[in-house]
Amino acid sequence: MKGLKKRFGIATLEDISGLILNSHDLDQTLNNIVRLVARRIGTEVCSIYLLExxxxxxxxxATKGxxxxxVGKVILKVGEGLTGLVVEKRHVVTSREPEKDPRNRYFPExxxxxxxxxxxxxxxxxxxxxxxxxVQTRAPREFNEDEIGTLSTIAFQVSSIIVNARLLDSIRRQEIDREATAGDIAVGDVAAELPEALERPRxxxxxxxxxxxxSGPALVVTDQFSSVDFYAERPVLVETELExxxxxxxxxxxxxxxLEKRVAERLGARDAAIFNTHLMILxxxxxxxxxxxxxxxxxxxxxSLRKVVGEYVAAFERMNDPYLRDRAGDVRDIGRRLLSVLLGTGEPTIIPKGPVILICREVHPSDLAAIDPRRVRGIAAEEGGENSHAVIMAKSMGIPMVIGLxxxxxxxxxxxxxxxxxDSGCLHINPGGKLISQYRRLEESSSxxxxxxxxxxxLPALSSDRKKVTLRANIGPMSDVDIALRNGAEGVGxxxxxxxxxxxxxxxxxxxxxxxxxxxxERFGGCPVTIRTFDLGGDKVLPYFPQPLEKNPFMGWRSLRISLDHQDIFLTQLEAILMAAVHGPVNILFPLVSGxxxxxxxxxLMEEARRRLRREGLRCAGEIPCGAMIExxxxxxxxxxxxxEVDFFCLGTNDLIQYMLAADRGNPLVRRFYDPLHPAVLQVVKDVREETGRAGKCLCLCGEMASDPLCFLALFGLGIREFSMPSPFIPRIKAFLSRISSGQGERIGERILAMGTSSEIRHFLQENIPPS
Structure with a gap:
């Protein structure tokens, strides 16, 4: 296994990920994995044992060697033999000359x-x-820390592949069982009959x-996939149909x-990668x-296309994981595109004549890739998930969108x-003149x-008495970078x-x-970029990273907790950040810190990442500022x-408010309790600002409340002088700030801290908004 780390690389992970696509069932997947791993890491034996x-x-x-x-005959209890010990202890077990190890259990076969x-x-x-x-080798040897770390990364990826392969096997078995009991019943859409007298809602x-x-006229896009009478077709020769x-x-x-190339040019490679899923299905x-x-x-x-797509969609929709459930939309998208080609209508393309509100059962990535965003003012969909690829793209394109209507x-x-x-998740249909006037005034005012x-x-962000405030941008997808630069962000907060x-x-x-x-x-040209390590979990899940089903995922295994439990993945990110920090000022921010x-x-781990890079002879930054997210x-x-222990702080009010007030922002039943102007929230902001000031540490506030002028007035009054926000709000906040003096801010801060209710605070702030 000499030189394992050099031979391993990301190509091995990509090859392992691709195995499931080229495997017929779980057994074939496992056999492909052990052959690939043994070949890539250079061991004589690689075996997989599964818990039944x-x-x-x-x-x-499965085994190679x-x-x-x-295979199938060697069975161990948990805790029996070295392999059983691995599962019992949930930890790596190594042994030089296992035949002499009293913990070993020998199977002659x-x-x-x-x-x-x-x-x-x-x-x-x-x-x-x-x-x-x-893994086993012919020669007696010890395994070093690098080798164990590398193989742990492989094992992590293999776990995900096995889980998915088992899931697909389960789906296939369910389909076989259903087919065995379904007889000759035709599969079709059952449309619920709606009484004609039922009035359309407003x-x-x-x-x-x-x-x-x-606002604008509706362009209703019907779903051709469910509207065509598929069973009216008369099949010709099987060879012709297969062709x-x-x-x-x-x-x-x-x-x-x-489409992948087009989206890459418009939005960036990360958004274009959405179409990798489509290629995988095809x-x-x-x-x-x-x-x-x-x-x-x-x-x-x-x-047959409709039947197979329907079964795959149903299988995905039965899954518990919300991210995997939302992949049903990708299967439907592929299905309707294939259908359009088969019917000779060409791929579905939405070409509105003028600015419209797009109405559809479900919007698909291929729709968004094909449209001219200047002609689509908004999107309303009956179905679709918040984690769907279409939603991710709509956000990058800046199109207002409501789903679940x-x-x-x-x-x-x-x-x-x-x-x-x-903003409120509401679609008004043929509204009255008064409502139209109100929204038009709002739109005109906004324009x-x-x-x-x-x-x-x-222009610089200055108060009316020329006191400097720093306004940085929150970014995520690549498309956010251009938007932030256009709006004058002073770096990335x-x-x-x-x-x-x-x-x-x-x-x-x-x-x-x-x-x-x-x-x-490099794009921010010398302005600081604060990189937060990955904040996964909660509502941000990955299709290739199984996570536990938790009663309250926002207070569960997420964010920094995942990073510290999977240090191989975390170290990879830390190494990438240290390498990027050679090219400009970078700060690193750790989320969900509790102690x-x-x-x-x-x-x-930062030091370990630095050592690993230096051992490889790669350039990396020396000391870079490290910060803690207070949320x-x-x-x-x-x-x-x-x-x-840290160089700076970031106050993440989105989660902090949620945890302080026990109010889930995504739960409509308690959303009214989520109030950024709650007296307790403002008191905590003041306390954190004072504590960080006494310690001589910078504090940046990066919650959504920073982009609301009313909340910004309160925060400025409480002494916050560095903010990070969605970049489109930066010019508005600069203009608003220019009408406030630091003295006014201090007086406002003192007054609101003495108030006991949110409504009292909100009313006071509204009365003290400086005139335009």
Whole structure:
């Protein structure tokens, strides 16, 4: 295994990730994994043992190197032998000359007496052990720390692949069982009959996917996939239908590559990576073979497509993981694009004649890639998930969007006049004159303000008495960089790196992350960029990283807790940040900190990342400023202690308010309790500002309340002088700040701290907004 780290690389992870696409079932996936891992890392043996429930027994499921006759026959209890110990202890187990190790259990049928070293690494699904990955070599040897770390990374990726392969196997078995019991019942959409007398509603409420207000005529896009009578087709020769299938797949594949390139040019490579999922579906053996089998069994190419897509969509929609559930939309998108080619209508393209509000059952990434965003003022969809690829793209394009509008396709007709209020998640249908006037005044006022604010974009942020305030940008996707620079941001106060992970097909490599971070650092030309380490968990989940189902994920295993539990992934990101910091001023920010132990461990890992880079002879930054995100109540009370270990602080009010007031922002039943102007919230802001000031540390406030002029007035009054916010709000806040003096701010701060209710504070602030 000499030189393992050099041979390993990200290519191995990518190859492992791709194995599931080229495997027919779980057994084939496991066999492909052990062959690939043994070849890449240079060991004579690689084996996978899986835990079978409810018996709780470990079974040898695949091996490269041991006797094939032992597969399926070698069974261990948890804790039995070295492999059983790996699963029992949930930890790496190594042994030089395992034949002499009293913990070992020998199975003659494996012929493992030929091998004289053992390294076993546990495999996990949502923190629960599912088996072990074992490598063995002929020569007796010890495994060093680098080798164990590298193989742990492989095991982590293998765990995810096994979980997904098991899931696909389960889906296939369910489909086989359903087919066995379904008889000759035709599969079709069952449309609920709606009474004709039912009046169309005047307004619908849904979920805001991207804020903004827009009005205009409705352009209703019907779903061709569910509206065509597929079973009316008369199949011709099987060979002809199979050829039509092959041609459609190739045409859609080529068009997908084109869409990927187009989105990369418009929004950046990260958003374009969304179409990797589409290519994976088009190349999935299971999907293609099932479609082909339906045709061979006598179904027409179109009817069989609808059946197979419907089954895949239903399987995804049954999944508990919200991110995986939202992948059903990608399967539907591929299905309708294939259908359009088969029907000869060409790929679906939305070409509005003028500015419209797009109305659809579900918007798809291919729709957004094809439209001219200047002609689509807003999007309203009956279905769709907050984690869907279409929503991610709509955010990058800046289009107001509301999803989850139940009954939308019945309620709206073509050319209905609509007002889409994506700030509140409401769609108004043919509103009355009074409501139209109110929104038009709002739009006109907003339009005039945009023109007026142009002059403020690149002016310094100064109070009326010329006191400096720093306004930086929150960024996530690549497209945010240009928007931030256009709006005059003085650097990046919060770089949400998890977006990079969310649109990647697998964990991005160190080099991928380095290139991404370096691009951002260089674009800001000497202005500081604060990079927050990935904040996954809660509502931000990855399709390739199984996470536990938790009753309250926002207070569970997320953010820095995941990073510290998976140090191999964390170290990869830290190395990329240290490499990027060579190209400009970079700060590193650790999220969801609760105490000193976490910060100290983060600093140790920073040093380890630096050592690893230097061993490889790579350039990296020396000391860079490290900061703590104050976003949970415990951290508020630890500021004076944390100040001895960190260089700066970032006050994340979004989560802090949620935890302080026990009010989930996403829960409509308690949303009214989430109040940034609650007296307790303002008191905590003041306390943190004073504690950080006494310690001589910088404090940046980066919550959404920073972009609300009323809240900004309160925060400025409480002494906050550095903010990070969504960059489109920066010119507005600069203009607003120019009308306030620091003395006025101090007086406002003193007054609101003496008030006991949010309504009292809000009323006082409204009365003290400086005139334009």
């Amino acid at each position: 429930k409810p018996e709780g027994l470990l079974r040898l499921k 041991l006797s094939k006759r032992a 494996t012929r493992e007496e030929l091998f004289h070293s053992f390294l076993g690494i546990p495999l996990f699904d949502r923190r629960e052990p599912i088996g072990a990955l074992v 307004a619908l409420n849904g979920i805001s996917a991207h804020p903004g207000v827009a 039509r299938m092959k041609t459609a797949v190739e045409q859609v594949r080529v068009k997908t590559l084109f 190349e999935d053996r299971g999907f293609l073979e099932k479609w082909q089998q339906e045709i061979t069994d006598g179904a027409g190419v179109v009817g 139940t009954g939308l396709m019945h309620a709206v007709a073509g050319n209905d006049f609509l007002i889409l209020d994506a 005039k303000e945009v023109s007026r604010l142009e002059e403020w974009r690149h 919060l770089f949400r790196t998890e977006f990079h992970y969310m649109v990647s097909p697998g964990f991005p490599s160190r080099d991928e992350q380095y290139r991404f971070y370096r691009h951002v650092v 000193l132990e976490e910060i100290r461990l983060c600093r140790e 949970i109540p415990a951290a508020v009370r630890m500021v004076s202690h944390l100040a001895r």
